Amino acid sequence: MSAEKPPKRKKVTVELLERKHAGKVTEAYRIMEELVEKHHSQIKDAKLAIAWRFGWGADPDGHLRLADCKKGSDLDRSMHGYDFVFLVNHEAWNQGRLDEQQKRLLIDHQLCHAAVCMDSNGEPKQDEKGRQVFRKRKHDVEEFTEVMSRYGTDINRLAKLAEAGINDSKRPLLAGQE
Numbered sequence: 473m474s475a476e477k478p479p480k481r482k483k484v485t486v487e488l489l490e491r492k493h494a495g496k497v498t499e500a501y502r503i504m505e506e507l508v509e510k511h512h513s514q515i516k517d518a519k520l521a522i523a524w525r526f527g528w529g530a531d532p533d534g535h536l537r538l539a540d541c542k543k544g545s546d547l548d549r550s551m552h553g554y555d556f557v558f559l560v561n562h563e564a565w566n567q568g569r570l571d572e573q574q575k576r577l578l579i580d581h582q583l584c585h586a587a588v589c590m591d592s593n594g595e596p597k598q599d600e601k602g603r604q605v606f607r608k609r610k611h612d613v614e615e616f617t618e619v620m621s622r623y624g625t626d627i628n629r630l631a632k633l634a635e636a637g638i639n640d641s642k643r644p645l646l647a648g649q650e
């Protein structure tokens with residue numbers, strides 16, 4: 473009689489991190505809460521969660537994803553109320569590869585993605601249920617390090633120009649392109 477092979481179980485790649493463990497606020501939440509208080513007061517009332525993401529490998533360019541920001545949909549908000557969930561690379565965070573400063577940078581970056589939607593009067597936008605509306609903010613600068621090393625701060629100026637050009641069709645970025 474041959475021993476039956478145990479069925480292969482599906483891998484679980486995400487697990488919500490509890491804010492407290494053994495009565496203490498966990499490191500990731502502590503860092504997040506400190507940063508929200510210091511630099512992200514606009515989302516101080518948002519319901520934020522952190523979840524471990526297991527098994528993220530490097531992509532073909534050798535980039536290892538360390539974290540990601542997921543904005544809660546209306547369905548998410550009605551099920552569990554979270555406005556944002558930050559996925560954090562469990563292996564990178566817990567295997568001593570990141571020091572405290574790098575962990576802060578990583579969480580700070582994700583918090584920068586979490587933004588409040590504004591209405592046409594410049595006031596925080598609310599939904600029909602009177603809840604604040606959020607959006608996932610894009611990066612200000614998205615560039616190759618190679619290009620950054622060649623052009624440095626000109627990249628920021630170019631990004632601002634591009635923004636002005638897009639937002640103001642009367643002043644196109646490139647003359648004669650209309």
Ligand SMILES: [Zn+2]
Pocket residue numbers: 581585611
């Ligand atoms: Zn980002």
